[in-house]
Structure formats: structure tokens, C-alpha cells
Amino acid sequence: MDAEQMRRLHQRRSRRIAPSEIVDGILAGDRALLSRGITLIESSAPAHQEAAEQILNACLPHAGNSIRLGITGVPGVGKSTFIEALGSHLTRHRQEKVAVLAVDPSSPISGGSILGDKTRMPRLSVDPNAYIRPSPSSGAFGGVARKTRESIVLCEAAGYRNIFVETVGVGQSETAVSSMVDFFLLLMLAGAGDELQGMKRGILEMTDLIAINKADGDNRAASEAARGMYESALKLFPAHASVWRPLAVTCSARDGEGIAEIWKIVGEHHTKMKHSGWFEKNRREQARKAMYAVIREMLQDRFFSSAAVREQLPALEEEVVEGRVTPYRAARQLLANFSAGDL
Numbered sequence: 001m002d003a004e005q006m007r008r009l010h011q012r013r014s015r016r017i018a019p020s021e022i023v024d025g026i027l028a029g030d031r032a033l034l035s036r037g038i039t040l041i042e043s044s045a046p047a048h049q050e051a052a053e054q055i056l057n058a059c060l061p062h063a064g065n066s067i068r069l070g071i072t073g074v075p076g077v078g079k080s081t082f083i084e085a086l087g088s089h090l091t092r093h094r095q096e097k098v099a100v101l102a103v104d105p106s107s108p109i110s111g112g113s114i115l116g117d118k119t120r121m122p123r124l125s126v127d128p129n130a131y132i133r134p135s136p137s138s139g140a141f142g143g144v145a146r147k148t149r150e151s152i153v154l155c156e157a158a159g160y161r162n163i164f165v166e167t168v169g170v171g172q173s174e175t176a177v178s179s180m181v182d183f184f185l186l187l188m189l190a191g192a193g194d195e196l197q198g199m200k201r202g203i204l205e206m207t208d209l210i211a212i213n214k215a216d217g218d219n220r221a222a223s224e225a226a227r228g229m230y231e232s233a234l235k236l237f238p239a240h241a242s243v244w245r246p247l248a249v250t251c252s253a254r255d256g257e258g259i260a261e262i263w264k265i266v267g268e269h270h271t272k273m274k275h276s277g278w279f280e281k282n283r284r285e286q287a288r289k290a291m292y293a294v295i296r297e298m299l300q301d302r303f304f305s306s307a308a309v310r311e312q313l314p315a316l317e318e319e320v321v322e323g324r325v326t327p328y329r330a331a332r333q334l335l336a337n338f339s340a341g342d343l
Helices: 003-014 019-026 033-041 046-062 079-093 146-159 174-176 203-208 216-232 259-276 278-305 307-321 327-336
Strands: 065-075 098-104 132-137 164-168 183-188 210-211 248-249
Touching: 019 033, 019 146, 019 203, 033 132, 046 132, 046 146, 065 079, 065 174, 065 259, 079 098, 079 164, 079 259, 098 146, 132 146, 132 210, 146 174, 174 183, 174 203, 183 216, 183 259, 210 259, 216 248, 248 259, 248 327, 259 278, 278 307, 307 327
Parallel strands: 065 164, 065 183, 098 132, 098 164, 183 210, 210 248
Antiparallel strands: none
16 A cells, blocks of 8 residues: 555545445445444444444345354464454355454453454455454453444445354353354363363353364364263253254364364254244344343443432442442432433
8 A cells, every 4th residue: 555545545534424425335345434334333422323323224224134153262262263264264265255243352450452353363354355343342241342233234234244253252241142143153172171061051052063173183082072072961951942953063273174064064054044934033032132232231321321320329339338338228229319311
């Protein structure tokens, strides 16, 4: 990129762009304007939220036609390497477009995020058919960015038919991610010790596929043994309402082994869910739950921004800390002073 192109890019980024122009750019597949739109979605500024709502409403009729894949795993499992391998398989061998929404954990102390997902996926980050968007969790429940659902809508409107949502690790985030994706993939390692004992039952119950990564070299035998353990464990769970039976496989994201087979399983699941009617039923239920989640978030935001609450909260907090008032009573008092006018 020469100096003139850099100058034009800077001018484009610095000038104010109308929501309608951003929508047109998103529908045309403009990645820069797609990023602009997601930035507005993530912003808490009232003016930005109003513009984001306009963009979302305009993009919604063009969204929904994608496979949404949630990917999680224990620290060190190689999520970024796996996502890059799977994404490259789609963009290079199948000529399909992929969007990766990678949620970066915000520091509970400073609130900052590294946002280094593009550096962890060097090949995919320069692929013209791939779009990687690292977003800070900003304290959102389970490490999932509050606006991930809306970001999915914009990516789908931009023509991305494969959406990957990467979580920060095994924990509460899986519940949030499973409520916005069609297929949930859990990456695991062999030889990590007490694999089955350390797994939460809830995570296994929501998993559609367990992939034992790094099944290469001297680790092949151990990976196959771990696959057998998980396969046996999955058989103990009752069948999912979708009638899909979760599977366990091995792969090596580093060497590309098993990647094509994993995507074949995702495709088989998608076809089966479409034919059974479960796909549409699940999407509708997810949308309904998303509405209630937003209601809870908005109520919480408005509660803490209430003048009456801000005035009384420090003193009541001190009384609770000192043991003079129960948390329940303090909460009831604050809620009593949170009037309907504050909504």
C-alpha cells in the first residue's frame, strides 16, 4: 500500500459515515465498513447505539444463511491453530468465506484486552476470503462479547456463510456461546490428566463434537485412547432433543490431519438438522432467548445509571460489607428506589 492509498484509507476511517452507507458497504462485502459497523455495535455511546440499531435492522433481512460454529477448549489446546486450519480448508479448498469472531478476555483490573487474534492466525488473517474480528469481552458474562449475536448478523449480511465464534476457554462462556451457534465443538488434549473427571457435565451435554487435537507424532496413541474414553462417556448421556449423537474424533491442526473430516461432520449435522426442522426451531428459540438476555442487560445498565441508585449505593454497600445490613435487604431497598421513571 503506497502513501496515497494510506492517505485515502486514513481519510475514510476518520470521516463520519452515514449508517446507510455502512449498510451498503456491508452488503457489498466491504470488510472495512463491516468493521465500522461492528465497532458501532460494540460502542456504548448513545449516538453509536442508535446508528448500530439502524444498521442491524437493515442487515437483518440479509442474514441467517450461514453455519454458526462455536469453538472452545482448555488453555493450550491449540484453538487458534485449529481455527486457522479449519478456516483455510474452507477458503482455499472449498472457496468459501469465513468470519472468525474471537472474543479476547478483558483484564478484570485494567479492563484492557490484548486483541492479538490476528497475530495468532497469520495465514488466515491475510486470506481475502476470511474476516477475523477480535473483540474484548469487556466483562460480559462468561467472556463472551455482549454484541456477538449482532456481529454475526452483520457478517452474514456481508456474505460470510461460515461463522466461527471462539470462546476464551472452558467455563461459563460455553452456555452463552451454545445459545448463538448451530454446532458446538469442544477441543481437548490427550494426556492432560483426569480428562473425564475434570470435565463439567454441562459442557459435554451441549457438545456436538469432541476433537482431540495434537494427535501427531508420539501423541497419536494417547490421543486415540482419549478419543475412546470420550466416545464411551458420550454414550452415557441421553439423546439430544435434535436426535444428534455427539461424536469424538482425533485431529492434528498443525499437520492438517482430520480437518476435512471434521468439517464433513459439521456438514452432515447441518443437513440432518435442516431436514428434521430442528435448525429453524433452534434458531427461533435462540432469538427468543436473546431478546430476554438483552432485556436483562438493559435493565441492569439502567439500574446502575439511575441517580437514586448511584446516590444510595455507596452507603448501602458499606453497610453490607460491615455486616450491618444483609445483601438481600440492601438490594430490596435499592430496587424500591429504582422507579419506573428511570426506565
